[in-house]
Amino acid sequence: MNINISNEANLPSRFGKFKIKAFKEADKEHLAIYTQNLTDIPVVRIHSECLTGDAIGSLKCDCRDQLEYALDYINKNGGMVIYLRQEGRNIGLLNKINAYALQDEGFNTIEANHQLGFSADERTYEVVTQILHHFNIHKIKLLTNNPDKIKSISDVEVVERVPIIMEANTHNKNYLDTKKDEMGHLL
Numbered sequence: 001m002n003i004n005i006s007n008e009a010n011l012p013s014r015f016g017k018f019k020i021k022a023f024k025e026a027d028k029e030h031l032a033i034y035t036q037n038l039t040d041i042p043v044v045r046i047h048s049e050c051l052t053g054d055a056i057g058s059l060k061c062d063c064r065d066q067l068e069y070a071l072d073y074i075n076k077n078g079g080m081v082i083y084l085r086q087e088g089r090n091i092g093l094l095n096k097i098n099a100y101a102l103q104d105e106g107f108n109t110i111e112a113n114h115q116l117g118f119s120a121d122e123r124t125y126e127v128v129t130q131i132l133h134h135f136n137i138h139k140i141k142l143l144t145n146n147p148d149k150i151k152s153i154s155d156v157e158v159v160e161r162v163p164i165i166m167e168a169n170t171h172n173k174n175y176l177d178t179k180k181d182e183m184g185h186l187l
């Protein structure tokens with residue numbers, strides 16, 4: 001897969017000073033956010049886009065809390081957050097909102113995807129391998145609770161899993177329970 005890579009720029013942020021580079025695939029643009037001195041085996045967070053959570057502050061999921069936790073974590077410990085534009089576990093924003101409408105009617109997050117003709121999780125991670133190889137990274141410690149994510153990453157060794165556990169609220173409790181009970185998340 002052909003990707004275009006931006007120059008490196010500085011990103012002062014409320015979580016600390018980072019470097020950033022953008023990676024453009026055919027129809028998607030991703031962002032790597034990283035600290036100055038990456039070790040041989042850095043901590044990496046692969047964050048999937050969630051506009052409603054990340055930007056709007058939705059309480060239906062734990063995405064924004066996880067993103068902020070990850071940025072704070074790499075600021076303190078060194079590492080990289082890869083912000084992947086895979087909105088709605090890669091079904092896109094419009095479909096995700098339709099899935100939310102079905103959830104308003106009582107379907108859970110997996111059932112709603114199925115109702116719309118998608119699998120529970122439509123994400124792929126080839127571009128992650130390309131991004132990490134660009135930085136000459138071949139081994140990582142992955143910040144995740146999702147064992148499927150570890151299995152889905154190829155040509156980069158995940159030597160350790162670092163948990164990323166957020167507190168539930170009344171709105172996302174069912175969602176987190178479904179992730180734990182039906183999607184195998186280690187919560």
Ligand SMILES: Nc1nc2c(ncn2[C@@H]2O[C@H](COP(=O)(O)OP(=O)(O)OP(=O)(O)O)[C@@H](O)[C@H]2O)c(=O)[nH]1
Pocket residue numbers: 046047048049050051061062063066086087088089090091096099100109113143144145146149164179185
């Ligand atoms: N289709 C769909 N996508 C959702 C829903 N809620 C959140 N998402 C998307 O799910 C993605 C986040 O995935 P999660 O399953 O929360 O977490 P994860 O990335 O698999 O696992 P962790 O690494 O442990 O956080 C983002 O792309 C969100 O937009 C939902 O109800 N339906």
Ligand SMILES: [Zn+2]
Pocket residue numbers: 050052053054060061062063064
């Ligand atoms: Zn979310």
